[in-house]
Amino acid sequence: MRxxxxxxxxxxxxxxxxxxxxxxxxxxxxxxxxxxxxxAACLVAGLxxxxxxxxxxxxxxxFAVLFTFGNVLAVGSLPHWSGEATKCDV
Numbered sequence: 626m627r628x629x630x631x632x633x634x635x636x637x638x639x640x641x642x643x644x645x646x647x648x649x650x651x652x653x654x655x656x657x658x659x660x661x662x663x664x665a666a667c668l669v670a671g672l673x674x675x676x677x678x679x680x681x682x683x684x685x686x687x688f689a690v691l692f693t694f695g696n697v698l699a700v701g702s703l704p705h706w707s708g709e710a711t712k713c714d715v
Contacts, residue, residue, distance in 0.1 A: 676695075
């Protein structure tokens with residue numbers, strides 16, 4: 626919090642360094658095995674929801690909720706495949 630206050634007020638003497646540089650290493654710390662487990666879990670959950678939506682096809686609201694949630698989970702699994710480091714690098 627102190628760094629944020631210094632950054633906002635402009636008190637810090639170092640201008641060439643971003644205030645997220647020392648903290649960004651901890652944000653992207655999943656191992657490749659953990660990323661594959663997260664990818665598989667999201668993909669399987671998404672496919673299960675999509676399959677369940679086909680079973681309740683005659684009830685439009687349940688179908689829409691399950692189908693949308695299943696697709697969001699399936700598409701949301703893809704960032705785990707590429708890794709968080711590629712999302713953090715700007």
